[in-house]
Amino acid sequence: MKTKGLIIINFLIFFSCTNEKKVYDHYDSGEIKKVYLLKNGEKNGVEKIFYRNGKLKRIQNFKNGIGSDSVVYYYPDSSNLSKITEKLFINDSLKEVVFFDHSGRKIIEGKVLMKNPDKRIGIWKFHNKKNDSLVEYLLINNKSYTNQIWIIKNKDTLLRKSNYFKSFIPKTVRRGEVLRLRFYLEAPFFSSTSDLEILMPASLN
Numbered sequence: 264m265k266t267k268g269l270i271i272i273n274f275l276i277f278f279s280c281t282n283e284k285k286v287y288d289h290y291d292s293g294e295i296k297k298v299y300l301l302k303n304g305e306k307n308g309v310e311k312i313f314y315r316n317g318k319l320k321r322i323q324n325f326k327n328g329i330g331s332d333s334v335v336y337y338y339p340d341s342s343n344l345s346k347i348t349e350k351l352f353i354n355d356s357l358k359e360v361v362f363f364d365h366s367g368r369k370i371i372e373g374k375v376l377m378k379n380p381d382k383r384i385g386i387w388k389f390h391n392k393k394n395d396s397l398v399e400y401l402l403i404n405n406k407s408y409t410n411q412i413w414i415i416k417n418k419d420t421l422l423r424k425s426n427y428f429k430s431f432i433p434k435t436v437r438r439g440e441v442l443r444l445r446f447y448l449e450a451p452f453f454s455s456t457s458d459l460e461i462l463m464p465a466s467l468n
Contacts, residue, residue, distance in 0.1 A: 283307075290315055299325070306330075314339060344370075351377065357384065376402075383407045394421070403462065413450075425450040 288297035294317065299310035305328035312321040318339065324331040332351040338344045345365045351358050355377055362371040373387030383400040384407065397413040411427035413420050431445040
């Protein structure tokens with residue numbers, strides 16, 4: 264009975280080892296390009312991608328061959344940025360990106376389109392040593408446009424450097440009733456007499 268028990272244990276150890284292996288991909292010149300773990304033929308655990316000089320380039324976790332919704336990218340030494348993190352957001356149509364400098368300080372954060380990461384959308388935060396700023400981007404005809412800007416210093420908004428408005432829109436409207444919209448340039452970039460252009464959809468269908 265003892266012999267049979269030893270045989271079963273050895274078999275389980277052998278089976279486990281043959282279904283899990285560490286894979287190394289290399290550049291043509293021989294440097295390590297990628298390291299990941301295969302379990303039952305699928306990626307599991309942390310995948311690391313490197314630059315040719317051996318510096319870390321990207322980290323992502325995998326489970327049963329599917330990558331996690333968070334990815335960390337590391338910039339080369341010549342860049343002013345240290346790393347950027349990405350996280351999928353809102354039904355995978357948008358992703359949140361955060362930029363860090365070499366000291367690990369968060370400097371920029373916002374959202375972009377998943378399929379077109381050059382298109383900024385929504386409120387972006389820019390963290391500077393003197394002043395912080397919030398910038399709202401709108402996506403119109405597949406192009407990102409700056410809509411409003413808030414310059415923040417010690418949690419106070421600097422009106423002279425900002426560019427934003429307030430809107431007054433009724434929550435409910437009866438059928439046949441005239442809809443009245445009011446917009447107020449609280450911090451105009453040029454002057455309080457600046458023109459305000461409002462874009463309305465041609466059809467609500």
